[in-house]
Amino acid sequence: MVVLSALALILWLFIVPMGMGLLIQKILPTTKKTIGINFLCGYLLSFAVFEVIAIWCMIRIQYGAFHKCTIVFASIEGILAIAGYASKIWEIQREYDKNSNLFYLFFPGDERSKPEALMSPRTDVRVMKFQYTRESLLYWGIFFLIVLFQLYKAVTMAPFDGDDSYYVVESLLAQQADVMNTILPYTGSSTALDIRHAMAVFPLWIAFIAKMSGIHATIVSHTIMPLLIIPMVYLIYLEMGRILLGVRQDMIPVYMIFISVFTMFGNTSIYTPETFLMMRTWQGKAMVANFVIPFVIWLFLWMFDDCRKPGFLWKEETAGGLRIVRNSTWLLLFFLNMAAGIMSSMGIIFGTALAGLFSFLLLIYTRDFRIIPKALLSVIPTGVYLLIYTSL
Amino acid sequence: MYGIFMECWDIFKQYGGNGYLLALFVASLIYLLIAEKDNRKRLVIAVAPLMVLVGFFIPLTRKVYVRVLSDGGDTYYRLMWLIPIGACIAYAGCKLFMNHKRIGLVAVSAAIILCGSLVYKNENMFKAENAYHIPQLVVKICDVIRPEETEPRVRAVFPSELLQYVRQYDTNILMPYGRDIIHWNYYNAVHEAFENTEVINAEELLEATRQAQCRYIVMHESKKIDVPLEEMGLTLVDNVEGYNIYEDAEYVQ
Numbered sequence: 277m278v279v280l281s282a283l284a285l286i287l288w289l290f291i292v293p294m295g296m297g298l299l300i301q302k303i304l305p306t307t308k309k310t311i312g313i314n315f316l317c318g319y320l321l322s323f324a325v326f327e328v329i330a331i332w333c334m335i336r337i338q339y340g341a342f343h344k345c346t347i348v349f350a351s352i353e354g355i356l357a358i359a360g361y362a363s364k365i366w367e368i369q370r371e372y373d374k375n376s377n378l379f380y381l382f383f384p385g386d387e388r389s390k391p392e393a394l395m396s397p398r399t400d401v402r403v404m405k406f407q408y409t410r411e412s413l414l415y416w417g418i419f420f421l422i423v424l425f426q427l428y429k430a431v432t433m434a435p436f437d438g439d440d441s442y443y444v445v446e447s448l449l450a451q452q453a454d455v456m457n458t459i460l461p462y463t464g465s466s467t468a469l470d471i472r473h474a475m476a477v478f479p480l481w482i483a484f485i486a487k488m489s490g491i492h493a494t495i496v497s498h499t500i501m502p503l504l505i506i507p508m509v510y511l512i513y514l515e516m517g518r519i520l521l522g523v524r525q526d527m528i529p530v531y532m533i534f535i536s537v538f539t540m541f542g543n544t545s546i547y548t549p550e551t552f553l554m555m556r557t558w559q560g561k562a563m564v565a566n567f568v569i570p571f572v573i574w575l576f577l578w579m580f581d582d583c584r585k586p587g588f589l590w591k592e593e594t595a596g597g598l599r600i601v602r603n604s605t606w607l608l609l610f611f612l613n614m615a616a617g618i619m620s621s622m623g624i625i626f627g628t629a630l631a632g633l634f635s636f637l638l639l640i641y642t643r644d645f646r647i648i649p650k651a652l653l654s655v656i657p658t659g660v661y662l663l664i665y666t667s668l
Numbered sequence: 669m670y671g672i673f674m675e676c677w678d679i680f681k682q683y684g685g686n687g688y689l690l691a692l693f694v695a696s697l698i699y700l701l702i703a704e705k706d707n708r709k710r711l712v713i714a715v716a717p718l719m720v721l722v723g724f725f726i727p728l729t730r731k732v733y734v735r736v737l738s739d740g741g742d743t744y745y746r747l748m749w750l751i752p753i754g755a756c757i758a759y760a761g762c763k764l765f766m767n768h769k770r771i772g773l774v775a776v777s778a779a780i781i782l783c784g785s786l787v788y789k790n791e792n793m794f795k796a797e798n799a800y801h802i803p804q805l806v807v808k809i810c811d812v813i814r815p816e817e818t819e820p821r822v823r824a825v826f827p828s829e830l831l832q833y834v835r836q837y838d839t840n841i842l843m844p845y846g847r848d849i850i851h852w853n854y855y856n857a858v859h860e861a862f863e864n865t866e867v868i869n870a871e872e873l874l875e876a877t878r879q880a881q882c883r884y885i886v887m888h889e890s891k892k893i894d895v896p897l898e899e900m901g902l903t904l905v906d907n908v909e910g911y912n913i914y915e916d917a918e919y920v921q
Contacts, residue, residue: 534754
């Protein structure tokens, strides 16, 4: 039973999101086709799909809503993941047949640069994969030890948080009673749909994982989720660091050590994102502060990074300058806005507000007015979300 | 306007706790505004955070926030989440010590450690007693009263210190009031009779619990009651680490 549960967790928390990420990977520039970004994109798509299905089931289905939601979501996730893997395998096969790149990787962005590219003064740093020195590898080792320590603590320490009696019970109710927000978590009595909490379906996403793995939703929330979410948050900071540190990629492990130490010591009050991440990891609010907001910042770092004039290897990086590849960040922002809605109703407003501020700065910096329609299109999910929120 | 500004300042101070990390952040921000030559990075990692920080203190922002969000008064601090404080400090640290990696690693880490507060030392952080991360005591009590799969759900009264954990373990145990009563302080007859009194009036309590259809009453043995519940017709089912579990045979759901 334990083995089956563990396998189910691996399937639904790693294999399926990775497959879904492969679908998004198709539109990413080569340098962004890495395992980490693929994983993040998979989750973005997973959250976005869940948002649509869960809210629809919650509003439209009266009895056994969660059971039906689980079936539909599992099917769509499965189909998307299979489609992702199939398209990737087909792509590799095609490359193999052409004999063009026998060393083609699933994640070409992780490929080391060729010596001539490293030596060329015209090499675009974005396509340069750094060969770490022994000292840098040691710093990576320190960082991983810190993260391991944090994960160990997340499993062995139990923070007290009163809000769990709402959010965690909501997950458990979905798992045990097949309901979606129609029972009051505090007491168990029936209740009308509380739209303020109901639209934020992250506890139900946790319930989905609990149901598919057969593990009690409280265990999934308190013990399993930190093992997933804390490394995922670091992945976003890592991608931010890659852009910020540019050619000095050797500083990335040092930067990550600072980030991880800050996460551990950022508990200066009960209000900081770090406190939320370490003490209420499984709550949507923590995800807004530590997943959605950093994700927005990373996307805009990426957009600002890309807005310079195309340099060496630009065409190779953007698959011949395809429009969809050049605009992939806006598409990711669209999915992120959808995903933000499942975390908290406030999260979607915060994410959009920050994206608005950055879009404004980007507009001033580039004076490219095409940013306005792109930014407006990317916040469509926020508009739809707020429309549903206010009409119910 | 000055009053609202001071409210923002108080929220900012509460957010920062001891304030040292915020000071470190402000120093990092100023450094990045001056030292970062790449405008693209400066706009994202320094200018935008500065704009959010300034916006946070503008009274109009708070007015709009409170008006738009239903609980805006309590959650205004969350605007600070839009500022990547950790990333600013980490990047400023890297930039400052770009050519003195080892010294930088020690100096910046030490600064963060000295200015910050370790999350594992938080007073609300406890050693986990099980994978549920709820007290084992609650698990034991719930195991006594939880219904079997084929049985109907049960309703039980719990003392306030256990309230929040019960339904995290089993949602088949209902309660006449939950943890929300502590926050919202609404009226509940069972709560009045059980918690809001020095010495429990057994008759009043039973009247309320029977009205609320409670099958079980979980009560610490040190809790004072005028007439023992056994004498009122309840059965003492078990005692778990000092908590008596009484079953009301008159009401079986």
